[in-house]
Amino acid sequence: MSSDFQLYGEHLRSYLSDESRLTGSFKQISYPCSTEELIAVLHDLIAAHTPFTLQGARTGISGAAVPKNGMVVSTEKSQSISSIQGNEEEGFYVIADAGARLYAVNTAAIAEGLIFAPNPGEETATIGGLFSVGAYGSNSFRYGSVAASVSSADILLPSGEIITVRRGENLFKEKGVFLPNGNFLSALVSSDNQTICAFTPQPGSDLLDVFAGSEGMFGIAIRLKLSLGTAPYNPKAVVFFFTNEDVGAAFGNRIKKTGIPDFVEYFDKNALSIIDRQKHVLPKLKDLPDFPLDAVCAIYIELTSLFAEETEEWLMDRLEDFEASGGREDYTWAAFGQYEADRFRILRHALPEAINIRIDEIRRINNDIIKTCADITAPNADTEEFLSYCKTTAASPGIEHYVFGHLAENRLHINFVPKDRKESCLAEEAILKICRFSIRNGGKIFSENGIGRTKAALFKQLVSEEELALLQEIKHFFDPDRLFNPECFL
């Protein structure tokens, strides 16, 4: 029932934190079991003017779901999904509750020969959470962000009203945007100033994409319509290992320029070695073959867009290119077909998990430490220059670090594992430098995993006064009493 709040107790410890390892506190928690209950709980809180932190599955890595006193509402039990609907001509879709898990959507789609294309790594994440942090997946080079596969969302606003925002129907003009309920959100948006936050609107921005990424600060997505694609036929995956970093980067760049693979992922030497070290801890890694001992980086590609004959030809060309760059066939892994390709996908997902395990080891000695990380883009930069800048800057303070990510989109993850406060400060300085490079090159910062509480201070050092004022204006328009996620970064 809507008012059936449970008192905070020891067994609820996991709700104090998320995958950022930041820890908070709360007084009460509610986990409604359906969308109807969720709406009722939120209406009660709004009526009582009670601020609250909304949680999905708490797999986020920005600390946005970490409460700071007060009330928590968890969507994790509101997780129904509809049967698959639609048809070949108009497309297939599924309607998911906020708390539906990614694995449930994937399972339902696959059973009908379909896919939820973006493919973010964490399958226990909720659909509402993935939408609200602006998540991407490894397939984003071909299919775009998670939000791009959301064709509409029912959003509960801080006023208590529920609006259905349909993709393409509410586009920002220079003076603002009409909401589906006819109200006008007045906000001066401009394409003259570069924005660094992925959900800051510009003329032409879709209202749906402003809710996506805003980490629950403007409204709560209670139900989402997800577009499904046709499952690819016989995917192929190849991992190329390199003994020279520059050669690896140049090869990755050439592959990206063909525009053919669904993704081009990069792993630096530290990323390869932590995966190797964690093989005994993470059971899912135990069936992976060993990496070549002298590998200093790897490029991992998956492709589904070609027919069998063309694929073979394209792959032969890549192999020739690899060998011409000094590579050897035994420095490649190849997987043909969904089952085999899925084995390699573990690589992508296991890496952030392995880094988190490493953070937990450090935290047993120094409990104040959390991962210092950033996910940034630099669309206008040369890929090799971007990679080289990130790697050199990340290495310069001499702190344990990992560089990996989506090379095809110039979207990289920089993760530091600091040992103490001094190292945390040095890591933040390096992240700041990398963010400034990103901004100089037309990029967005923290645009895949959110800003949340852990990156709020960094964000405020980088954002312009105009952009911050615009975001605050939008927050004030929707949530003048600051009831929704008040401890997040706005």
Ligand SMILES: Cc1cc2nc3c(=O)[nH]c(=O)nc-3n(C[C@H](O)[C@H](O)[C@H](O)COP(=O)(O)OP(=O)(O)OC[C@H]3O[C@@H](n4cnc5c(N)ncnc54)[C@H](O)[C@@H]3O)c2cc1C
């Ligand atoms: C091992 C691992 C791998 C990952 N791989 C990827 C990856 O490949 N790509 C990627 O982009 N991210 C990845 N992530 C991070 C990813 O962004 C989060 O896992 C996910 O988006 C968070 O979903 P959640 O349900 O756990 O949300 P939470 O962590 O609970 O919440 C995150 C934020 O969203 C808000 N929120 C949650 N639900 C709603 C809702 N219904 N309406 C409005 N706001 C809401 C919360 O208030 C909070 O601000 C990974 C994380 C891990 C741990």
